[in-house]
Amino acid sequence: YQGHFSWEKYLKETGASAAPSSCFKQSLTPPVNEFKVGMKLEAQDPRNTTSTCIATVVGLTGSRLRLRLDGSDNKNDFWRLVDSSEIQPIGSCEKNGGMLQPPLGFRLNASSWPMFLLKTLNGAEMAPSRIFHKQEPPPPEKNSFQVGMKLEAVDRKNPHFICPATVGALRGVEVLVTFDGWRGAFDYHCRYDSRDIFPVGWCALTGDNLQPPGTKAVLPKSLGVLTEGGVESPAMNATPTVGRPPGQRGRKPGRRKTKVTGSWSQ
């Protein structure tokens, strides 16, 4: 569901252009997602990338899987594209001479891992190898993004969200991903061939829910921006900081929600 946000209108309004799909390490047609909730697979532990662990699909969104490592808690879910090289069928690790590892933060005593693993895999629904994708798409030869180009990007602080974004800067093989309508708190640098950035129209193709842009104005450097709150400096991030002494910036307790008053329905 795309809300009422339309890239076509938005690109016209902003006079911006979409980054061509040749800039991205993504397949032209998003990879088919044949996984089901409850299926188990092997995944690299995102917090300890040398470990291969057992993961369960706890959710599906477009071409992505929401994964939870078995033996871990429910606070560390992560998302992977179905064509990610960081997931594989159960048995792959052993086939390659490796051993499955407990996740970082395994909730039981380390000595109970072998028995835990045995019980976890016993009778489990394992994702069949035919639904994995042979390989990731090839990376573009070089960073061909340009500042100002629009794209869709995973909000790494809220990785279930994919949002309209703009290339804010280029730094060698890296791009600065800035989120439209947010003041910088969610921005990040990533490699041009990151799997977290997608061409405009990706979510429409996968059926993923593209978030509408935020409603925080961001103006060119050195210009203040006039909002409901008065004149604000462009250096401010997602948390309003007007009237608070320096050194006490950051999130005000009890004010977690950012008011959304834009022209897009949520």
Ligand code: MLY
């Ligand atoms: N309302 C939450 C989440 C913000 C998400 C921002 N993304 C979409 C760029 C907050 O304000 O923290």
